[in-house]
Amino acid sequence: MSENYLILKGDICYTPSPEKMVCMEDGYLVCENGICKYVTKELPGKLLDFPISDYSGKLIMPGLIDLHVHAPQYSFRGLGMDMELLEWLNCRTFPEERNYQDETYAKRAYEIFAEDLRRGPNTRACVFGTLHVAGTLILMDELEKSGICAFVGKVNMDRNSPDFLREQSADESLANTKEWLRQVKKKEYHSVKPMLTPRFIPSCTDALMEGLKQIQAEWRLPVQSHLSENQGEISWVKELSPQSAFYGDAYDRFGLFGGDVPTVMAHCVWSEEEEQKRMKERGIYIAHCPQSNENLASGIAPVRAYLEQGMHVGLGSDVAGGAHMSIFRAMADAVQMSKIRWRLVDQSQKPLTVPEVFYLGTKGGGSFFGKVGSFESGYELDAVIIDDSIYRHPQKLSVEERAERLIYLHDGSTVLHKFVAGKQLF
Amino acid sequence: MSENYLILKGDICYTPSPEKMVCMEDGYLVCENGICKYVTKELPGKLLDFPISDYSGKLIMPGLIDLHVHAPQYSFRGLGMDMELLEWLNCRTFPEERNYQDETYAKRAYEIFAEDLRRGPNTRACVFGTLHVAGTLILMDELEKSGICAFVGKVNMDRNSPDFLREQSADESLANTKEWLRQVKKKEYHSVKPMLTPRFIPSCTDALMEGLKQIQAEWRLPVQSHLSENQGEISWVKELSPQSAFYGDAYDRFGLFGGDVPTVMAHCVWSEEEEQKRMKERGIYIAHCPQSNENLASGIAPVRAYLEQGMHVGLGSDVAGGAHMSIFRAMADAVQMSKIRWRLVDQSQKPLTVPEVFYLGTKGGGSFFGKVGSFESGYELDAVIIDDSIYRHPQKLSVEERAERLIYLHDGSTVLHKFVAGKQLF
Numbered sequence: 001m002s003e004n005y006l007i008l009k010g011d012i013c014y015t016p017s018p019e020k021m022v023c024m025e026d027g028y029l030v031c032e033n034g035i036c037k038y039v040t041k042e043l044p045g046k047l048l049d050f051p052i053s054d055y056s057g058k059l060i061m062p063g064l065i066d067l068h069v070h071a072p073q074y075s076f077r078g079l080g081m082d083m084e085l086l087e088w089l090n091c092r093t094f095p096e097e098r099n100y101q102d103e104t105y106a107k108r109a110y111e112i113f114a115e116d117l118r119r120g121p122n123t124r125a126c127v128f129g130t131l132h133v134a135g136t137l138i139l140m141d142e143l144e145k146s147g148i149c150a151f152v153g154k155v156n157m158d159r160n161s162p163d164f165l166r167e168q169s170a171d172e173s174l175a176n177t178k179e180w181l182r183q184v185k186k187k188e189y190h191s192v193k194p195m196l197t198p199r200f201i202p203s204c205t206d207a208l209m210e211g212l213k214q215i216q217a218e219w220r221l222p223v224q225s226h227l228s229e230n231q232g233e234i235s236w237v238k239e240l241s242p243q244s245a246f247y248g249d250a251y252d253r254f255g256l257f258g259g260d261v262p263t264v265m266a267h268c269v270w271s272e273e274e275e276q277k278r279m280k281e282r283g284i285y286i287a288h289c290p291q292s293n294e295n296l297a298s299g300i301a302p303v304r305a306y307l308e309q310g311m312h313v314g315l316g317s318d319v320a321g322g323a324h325m326s327i328f329r330a331m332a333d334a335v336q337m338s339k340i341r342w343r344l345v346d347q348s349q350k351p352l353t354v355p356e357v358f359y360l361g362t363k364g365g366g367s368f369f370g371k372v373g374s375f376e377s378g379y380e381l382d383a384v385i386i387d388d389s390i391y392r393h394p395q396k397l398s399v400e401e402r403a404e405r406l407i408y409l410h411d412g413s414t415v416l417h418k419f420v421a422g423k424q425l426f
Numbered sequence: 427m428s429e430n431y432l433i434l435k436g437d438i439c440y441t442p443s444p445e446k447m448v449c450m451e452d453g454y455l456v457c458e459n460g461i462c463k464y465v466t467k468e469l470p471g472k473l474l475d476f477p478i479s480d481y482s483g484k485l486i487m488p489g490l491i492d493l494h495v496h497a498p499q500y501s502f503r504g505l506g507m508d509m510e511l512l513e514w515l516n517c518r519t520f521p522e523e524r525n526y527q528d529e530t531y532a533k534r535a536y537e538i539f540a541e542d543l544r545r546g547p548n549t550r551a552c553v554f555g556t557l558h559v560a561g562t563l564i565l566m567d568e569l570e571k572s573g574i575c576a577f578v579g580k581v582n583m584d585r586n587s588p589d590f591l592r593e594q595s596a597d598e599s600l601a602n603t604k605e606w607l608r609q610v611k612k613k614e615y616h617s618v619k620p621m622l623t624p625r626f627i628p629s630c631t632d633a634l635m636e637g638l639k640q641i642q643a644e645w646r647l648p649v650q651s652h653l654s655e656n657q658g659e660i661s662w663v664k665e666l667s668p669q670s671a672f673y674g675d676a677y678d679r680f681g682l683f684g685g686d687v688p689t690v691m692a693h694c695v696w697s698e699e700e701e702q703k704r705m706k707e708r709g710i711y712i713a714h715c716p717q718s719n720e721n722l723a724s725g726i727a728p729v730r731a732y733l734e735q736g737m738h739v740g741l742g743s744d745v746a747g748g749a750h751m752s753i754f755r756a757m758a759d760a761v762q763m764s765k766i767r768w769r770l771v772d773q774s775q776k777p778l779t780v781p782e783v784f785y786l787g788t789k790g791g792g793s794f795f796g797k798v799g800s801f802e803s804g805y806e807l808d809a810v811i812i813d814d815s816i817y818r819h820p821q822k823l824s825v826e827e828r829a830e831r832l833i834y835l836h837d838g839s840t841v842l843h844k845f846v847a848g849k850q851l852f
Contacts, residue, residue: 079827296765405749408503
């Protein structure tokens, strides 16, 4: 039946593996019931009369995946970049996150976040809210309206944060979390789902972590948090959790570190060997956030080593550690940072290539959401149609060259159409 | 006389020194005969009836200064970023530059370059052309039409380059240069001026350098070239010029290294102490090109040390080593790279601040052009009027915060009006 089919025509580009970028000029992406069937240069006869969405001359790429973004921080992206992590949290982040206890402010700010996310090239995201139940529900409402697929977390934090942004006990934090989950259930969201979100070890008492473990067991939720971002943070975790063998072990003690629990850990800049080993065993998803790691002077994660070990790696904007929500920018930043790492730190680790970062920003992170981030058979249709003709060029370029150039030049103004989970948003 | 006056009203921001960003909401910038007189919160009585260009709510900033850009490389910005300098020159740059012997191609490509430069936030630039006389004149014609103030160089290169992009002898290169200068003189350009441009030591024989010294003495031209960008390049210069004490000395031997000769040297990533000392003595302008130094895996220049020694430093896009022509992007890159340098290389050198990079991208580089890059009394009026309202924010921001945010977020689409050397371009 033609109505079950969606056929997109244009210049197609995707990465089935980190080594291989498939590019096809004037190709067709054939989908049935929102699922990719195949990419072809010539339509088979039986499809010739089916309606075609003709994007000739435009790039058709998988939607981009942001494995780590703080929605309430979008409002101060590009501001206050003169500090390291712990000072930045206290001076910039926490005071701003406090504003989200005001539902009017939360609505105003999250509307901007969701609308900008919708207009940009990302189609899925793992999103931190704040500790506020009502505010986080507003965020989820706005994301649901936007059509973006997202895991969203009400943040848990019951220690080492200012009075104005701290749950006063583990019990309070856990009760809030359960209340939030009950409300989420009632809302019957379609594209937005809850995710457990202990902020990071320094913000969460053992009692809170223990309670979250039980909530996880009951609700079967995925988990997101931060790991080994900054050296000061790591030393602090050592003090706070002396019984842990390494930072990640402090999550693992409470069963919140992969295994049966789908888990995203942001950063992993300074993960030592033992931590890397555990991450690999547990199938942890690493959200590599290169721009944030520059802005907060954290360092440069050894992404090449993670890839070589066959670990799960995707990209994160980490707004507002990063100033840019587009994962195209994260791709370019990842290449650039890997070059600086190669030059200044370790010449045995070759810089990342364009196909590799394209993979990280699509299929690499996408697999956290299922069969997402590629145009291979069986993948959900997440796609962006991009007009790159604004980047004028005196000669004709290949699709591969246009894709590479787009990673560097994309400025958020050129997404013409967008499909998420088989549905066209615009 | 009111017709000699130009009064701009809006949210004004400039940096008289690296330490100080002056910000004034709803201020007036008063200019007479194209020269800034003062910035004021209240207009004096005698000016109250004068016409005012009202840009209320918009940012008014000095035009940005690009101390190092390769016009023929603009066509492949964001492409071929998988190599280091010397390989990249051979595989990407030289084959593209060859195209500019075709005047039709040169015209098509330089039109794009000049139009994009005109529309962006930069108002002045030091520009490399190619070795082609006709092509470089086309570039100068296009820049003159654009209204941008530029020093432009026909490139000299008579060794270590492929046959298709090399002048066959020093004599040929010098004859071409003289012919180019005669043509330039005839053209009577208004805002575009010639600049001697030996590509870099590996491309120029001693005979060529000796001849350029004589041309410099006769024509009193400023000079631009490359210095200590890449470690492989530096070793090569040591081999090629064993009599030189250091890379910069290879220019200095021919009197093409500052002193009475206004000189811009791009990169200076790996300048050793002796080279730094000579650069300071000779008043060399350092064009710091942070993004290029990432893309070509060159390293991170010690800009803080240069500033502390009171050396002249400005910013360069180094298109196409850098993919972005906007010097706002170079400002953000400079901050980010300085943080990575602090983290990974030298914690005694504090990261650059936003006022510092704003200074580098305006007055720091601007002083190469005279009293340019600030709104202080006596400065030529170079200004851009920027609508930053597209970066929506849930709360009101100060002018200083808006300026900081713009450095990170500017995507080239928001320059509403532009003034160069007292004249309004649009």
